[in-house]
Amino acid sequence: MKKLFAMAATLMITSSSVAFAQDAVIxxxxxxxxxxxxxxxxxxxxxxxxxxxxxxxxxxxxLRPIPDSPQYGYVYVNGQPVIVSLENRKVIYLSK
Incomplete structure (x- = not known):
């Protein structure tokens, strides 16, 4: 019975992370x-x-505007350029 419970818990965790991954917008x-x-x-x-x-x-x-991309803004965070959606201020691009 414990083995069945552990398998069910693992399945729930796995399926919830898959659902989360499907919600991510690239x-x-x-x-x-x-x-x-x-x-x-x-x-x-x-x-x-x-x-x-x-x-x-x-x-x-x-956030600073980007003239040719009005939907985006940017800021340098900790010395790194970061592009942000102006709609919701979410980071969409980090320079590497």
């Missing part, structure tokens, strides 16, 4: 937009913790 940021952000650095801000795709940038952080 955004392809055009190279022209990335090039603009790299060529026009902003004053860096510091954000503690792990900055990952989907992270919501706090409201008190000023």
């Amino acid at each position: 955004v392809e940021v055009p190279q022209q937009t990335r090039d603009y952000v790299i060529a026009n650095p902003s004053d860096p801000v510091v954000i503690d913790g792990d900055l990952t795709q989907g992270y919501v940038i706090p409201q008190d952080v000023e």
Whole structure:
């Protein structure tokens, strides 16, 4: 019985992570937009913790517009260019 319960729990965890992965939205940021952000650095801000795709940038952080991509803004966080959706302030691209 314990073995059956463990298998059921494993199945639930696995299926919930698959459902989460299906909900993730991958955004392809055009190279022209990335090039603009790299060529026009902003004053860096510091954000503690792990900055990952989907992270919501706090409201008190000023986002700079990207002229040819009005749906995106950017900021340099901890010295790294970060492109953000202006619709919801979620990180969609991190430079590596």
